[in-house]
Amino acid sequence: xxxxxxxxxxxxxxxxxxxxxxxxxxxxxxxxxxxxxxxxxxxxxxxxxxxxxxxxxxxxxxxxxxxxxxxxxxxxxxxxxxxxxxxxxxxxxxxxxxxxxxxxxxxxxxxxxxxxxxxxxxxxx
Numbered sequence: 125x126x127x128x129x130x131x132x133x134x135x136x137x138x139x140x141x142x143x144x145x146x147x148x149x150x151x152x153x154x155x156x157x158x159x160x161x162x163x164x165x166x167x168x169x170x171x172x173x174x175x176x177x178x179x180x181x182x183x184x185x186x187x188x189x190x191x192x193x194x195x196x197x198x199x200x201x202x203x204x205x206x207x208x209x210x211x212x213x214x215x216x217x218x219x220x221x222x223x224x225x226x227x228x229x230x231x232x233x234x235x236x237x238x239x240x241x242x243x244x245x246x247x248x249x
Contacts, residue, residue: 126150126238128220133243136210140247144205145198146220146240154178154200157225161233162216162245171231172218173205184229189214210247217242 132144144160159174173195176182183195194206203220221236230236 126153126156126222128222128238128240130218130220130240130243133218133245135246135248138210138212138247138249140210141206141208142210142245144207144218144220144243144245146203146205148201148203148222148238152200153222154197155225156222157230157236158197158203158220158222159231159236160195160203160205160218161221161236162214162218163242164213164216167216169219169233170216171233174229174231175203176227176229177225182229184231186231207245210245212247212249214245215247216245218245 127149160172163169171186173185178197178200192209219242220240222238223236
């Protein structure tokens with residue numbers, strides 16, 4: 125069983141930056157897909173970004189964050205999300221997720237096996 129713990133959320137003004145980190149434990153997840161999702165009040169969980177494995181490889185981004193957010197695998201068990209040019213509509217709880225990779229990228233929340241507790245990101249206008 126993989127445990128995920130997010131950190132780095134907080135309050136920032138529009139146009140600012142935040143960096144989220146997610147640490148995995150329980151097993152090595154270098155070959156896992158690791159990703160970020162977010163959920164705003166009253167909305168469905170939304171795909172933000174995912175990295176197919178630790179070696180870098182394929183990275184996908186949601187349309188609303190592409191060009192502003194960057195996902196990186198800092199080591200075999202840590203994934204980060206650098207968020208730049210933040211907008212009020214980026215306000216949400218951000219969740220780290222992981223699932224074994226079979227070579228194809230996954231972007232649906234239902235495809236991910238393990239989830240963190242979430243970290244709040246609030247962007248003020």
